[in-house]
Amino acid sequence: xxxxxxxxxxxxxxGSARTVxxxxxxxxxxxxxxxxxxxxxxxxxxxxxxxxxxxxxxWPRALRPEERDYIAAPYRDLPETGRLTGRxxxxxxxxxxEIAPDLIIDFGSVRDTYVDLADRVQQQTxxxxxxxxxxxxxxxxxxxxxxxxxGVPERGELLASDVEDIFDRLEATIADTPEDKxxxxxxxxxxxxxxxxxxxxxxxxxxERAGGRNVADDGGRxxxxxxASMEQVIVADPDTIVxxxxxxxxxxSGDPLWEGIGAVQRGRVYLSPSAPFGWIDRxxxxxxxxxxxWMAGLFYxxxxxxxxxxxxxxxxxxxxxxxxxxxxxxxxxxxxxxxPPR
Numbered sequence: 001x002x003x004x005x006x007x008x009x010x011x012x013x014x015g016s017a018r019t020v021x022x023x024x025x026x027x028x029x030x031x032x033x034x035x036x037x038x039x040x041x042x043x044x045x046x047x048x049x050x051x052x053x054x055x056x057x058x059w060p061r062a063l064r065p066e067e068r069d070y071i072a073a074p075y076r077d078l079p080e081t082g083r084l085t086g087r088x089x090x091x092x093x094x095x096x097x098e099i100a101p102d103l104i105i106d107f108g109s110v111r112d113t114y115v116d117l118a119d120r121v122q123q124q125t126x127x128x129x130x131x132x133x134x135x136x137x138x139x140x141x142x143x144x145x146x147x148x149x150x151g152v153p154e155r156g157e158l159l160a161s162d163v164e165d166i167f168d169r170l171e172a173t174i175a176d177t178p179e180d181k182x183x184x185x186x187x188x189x190x191x192x193x194x195x196x197x198x199x200x201x202x203x204x205x206x207x208e209r210a211g212g213r214n215v216a217d218d219g220g221r222x223x224x225x226x227x228a229s230m231e232q233v234i235v236a237d238p239d240t241i242v243x244x245x246x247x248x249x250x251x252x253s254g255d256p257l258w259e260g261i262g263a264v265q266r267g268r269v270y271l272s273p274s275a276p277f278g279w280i281d282r283x284x285x286x287x288x289x290x291x292x293x294w295m296a297g298l299f300y301x302x303x304x305x306x307x308x309x310x311x312x313x314x315x316x317x318x319x320x321x322x323x324x325x326x327x328x329x330x331x332x333x334x335x336x337x338x339x340p341p342r
Contacts, residue, residue, distance in 0.1 A: 020149050023133035023142065024110040026118065027087065028109045030128045031102045033185065034168055038096055038127075040084040040106035042283035043134055047107045049075065050159070050286050050319045051143070052150045057081060057099050060091075063276065066341035069328055070276040072321040084121065105146070107285060108134040108202065134202065134284060136209050139163045143286075159286075162318065166289060167209075170296055174211035183299045185212035186238035186263070187280065191247040193258070194230065198222045202284045210295035212240065230257050238263050242295070244272045244280050249338055251265050270298055273335040290315045294336070309333060 001130065017029040037055045039045035048056045053072060058081035068076045081099065082091030085106050096104070104121065106114060109188070110131045122129040126189035129148060132142045140160035147156015185207045189195035197204035199217040202226050207214045215236035241263040243249055249271040253256050263269055272279040272291060293311050296304040309329060316324050323334070335341055 013235050014114040020130060020145075022110075022130040023138070023194050024115050024118070024131045025143065026115070026131065028122070028128045028130055030130070030149055030281065034102045036099070036101040036103070037150070038081065038084075038099055038101040038104045040104055040129075041086045041108065042083065042277075043285035044105045044132070046140070046277055046283060046287055047146060048105055048150075048287035051146050051155060052152050053321060055102075055150060067274075067276040070316065070320060070322060070324070070332070093121065095281070096121070096127065096191060101127060103127065103149070104129040105132060105149075106130070107132045107142070136288070139286070139289070159319070163289060166292060170210065170292065171303070173296060173300050173305075177211065177300070177303075179213070183212045183240045184215050184236075184238045185240045185242060185299075186215050186233065186236065188241050188243040188245065188248055188252075188269075189225070190245055193241075193243060193248040193252060194228050194233070195225060196228050197225050197281075201225065203281045204276055205240070206280055206288050206291050206295065210292050211299050212295070231310065233258075233261065237261060238270060239266065240299070241269045242272060242280060242298075243269070244274050244278050244282055246271065246338075246340060272339050273332050273334055275332060275335070275341065289319070 016032040019027050019034055020030050021027050035055055036057050037048050038057050039048050039060060044062050045056065045060055053075050056075065056078060058079040060081060060083040062080040063071060064075055082095060084091050104127055106118065110133050114131055116337050118129040118131050132146060134142070140163050143160040143163065144156045147153045187204050187207065196216045197209065199214040200220065202212050203225060207225055214236045216226070240264045250267065252269055253264060258264050272294070274282060276281065277285065277287035279287065281288065290312065293306060293315070294308065297306065297308055312332060313324055313329060316322050330342060
C-alpha cells in the first residue's frame with residue numbers, strides 16, 4: 001500500500017507550478033492552472049463552489065432534494081466525496097487519490113491540528129493542500145487568496161469588496177446602539193434547541209457580527225458547541241432566539257418548558273432557511289453572509305436599510321450562480337416564516 005501511495009503521489013505532483021502562501025503561513029506549490037479541487041469539508045465546498053464552481057470535484061454530502069433548486073444545474077449531481085476534516089471526517093486518502101485533484105482546500109480553523117493534517121495529507125499524496133482562515137473578519141482576505149490560487153483574482157476581488165460593503169453597512173447600523181441595548185440572542189440547535197455555541201465560536205460569531213449579544217457567554221472560559229440545560233436557558237432568558245431546526249421551531253411556542261422565555265412570549269423565535277446552505281452556519285462558510293443580512297433586519301428592523309427579497313435574489317445570483325424565480329424566492333422566504341420546503 002505504501003508503494004502505491006508513493007507512485008500515486010508522484011503522478012499527482014504538479015508540473016508547472018507557482019507558490020501560494022496560505023492562511024497558516026505555509027508556502028505551497030500549486031499548479032499554474034487549477035482545474036480540479038477537492039474540498040476537505042463542507043465550508044470549503046461552499047467556498048470553492050462560490051468562487052469557481054467548475055473546479056469542484058464533489059460535495060462532502062450529496063445535496064438534499066430541497067437544496068437542489070438553489071444550486072446551478074451543472075453542479076447539482078456532483079458526487080458525494082466525504083470529508084477530510086471536522087465532525088465525521090470519512091474521506092480516506094485512497095478516495096482522494098482516486099479523484100486525483102490538482103488541489104485540496106480546507107476553509108475554517110488554521111490551528112496546529114489542521115496544519116498537521118494538511119502537511120500529512122500533502123506529504124502522503126503529493127497533492128498541494130491550502131488552509132484558508134474561516135473567521136468572519138478574515139473573509140475578504142480569504143476570498144482574495146482563493147481567487148488568486150484558483151486563477152480568478154477578479155472574482156475574488158469582486159466578492160471580497162461585496163463582503164466589505166456588507167460589514168460596513170452593519171457597522172453603520174449598530175454604531176450608535178450601546179452594547180447593553182443590543183438584542184440578547186440564543187442560537188437553538190437541534191430538535192430540542194439545547195445545543196448552542198458559546199460566544200466567539202465559529203457557529204455563533206454571526207450573532208455578534210450582526211449586532212446581537214450571545215447569551216451563551218461565560219467570559220471566554222468555554223469554546224465551541226455545548227449542550228445547555230433548560231435551566232441555563234431560563235436563567236439567560238434571551239429576548240431573541242434563532243434556529244435552523246424546523247422541528248424545534250414548529251414545537252417551541254407550545255412547549256411548556258420554553259413558554260416562560262422572553263423570546264417565546266414576544267414571538268421573537270426565528271427560523272433560518274438552509275437551502276442550499278444554512279444562513280446561520282451548517283456549514284460556517286460564505287453562506288453566513290446571507291445570514292448576516294437576514295439577522296441585521298431581524299435585530300434592527302428600523303435601522304437596517306435593505307429589502308430581504310431583493311437582497312436574497314442578488315446574493316443567490318452573485319454567490320450561488322442561480323437566478324431565482326419568484327416561486328423559488330417565495331419558497332425560500334416562506335421557510336424563514338416556518339413553512340416547510342416544498
